[in-house]
Amino acid sequence: MPDANKYCIKVEPRPQFLAEQSDPENDRYLFAYTVTIVNVGDIPAQLVSRHWIITDANNEVQEVRGLGVVGKQPLLKPGESFEYTSGSSLTTPVGTMKGSYQMVAEDGTHFDAEIPEFVLAMPRVLH
Numbered sequence: 001m002p003d004a005n006k007y008c009i010k011v012e013p014r015p016q017f018l019a020e021q022s023d024p025e026n027d028r029y030l031f032a033y034t035v036t037i038v039n040v041g042d043i044p045a046q047l048v049s050r051h052w053i054i055t056d057a058n059n060e061v062q063e064v065r066g067l068g069v070v071g072k073q074p075l076l077k078p079g080e081s082f083e084y085t086s087g088s089s090l091t092t093p094v095g096t097m098k099g100s101y102q103m104v105a106e107d108g109t110h111f112d113a114e115i116p117e118f119v120l121a122m123p124r125v126l127h
Contacts, residue, residue: 007105008041009076009113013097017122018087024122027091031120034085035069037101037113039076044106046075047082052099052115057092069101093122 018030039045052064067073074082088097098117104110 006042007045007103007109007111008039009045009101009103010038010040011101011113011115012036012038013115013118015097015118015120017120019122022122024093029090029093029120029122030087031090032085032087033097033118033120034083035115036081036083037074037076038081039078041105042078044075044077045103045111046073047101047113048073048104049102050099051102052088052097054088054090054095054097056090056095060091064099088120090120095120 013033013035015031015033018032021030022028037047047069049065049067050069054062054064070084070086072084076082096117096119099115100112101115102110103113
């Protein structure tokens with residue numbers, strides 16, 4: 001088990017509904033999300049891949065895997081952060097996203113950085 005203090009990445013997602021790009025009449029809801037990734041551990045680590053689990057209000061699940069984020073594989077030294085914005089579309093006005101980033105520390109240790117679950121919601125849908 002990797003040392004929790006040595007290999008520690010904090011992930012902070014912030015979602016936003018994109019009304020101007022959505023088409024509710026045709027069940028198309030677009031969301032942007034900005035993610036801040038901070039190395040709060042004691043060793044440099046590189047984000048090499050991602051795994052997203054996207055669930056809509058009908059419990060339809062999409063899994064997305066790929067190398068890096070937005071075409072990059074950032075190397076974060078302790079205390080450094082990386083921020084990026086991406087997007088997702090749903091067929092329902094509400095859904096959730098969660099997942100993990102697969103990291104490789106400078107010493108060769110592989111570990112996952114958890115992406116906490118967050119809600120994608122069209123305004124005034126949730127009370």
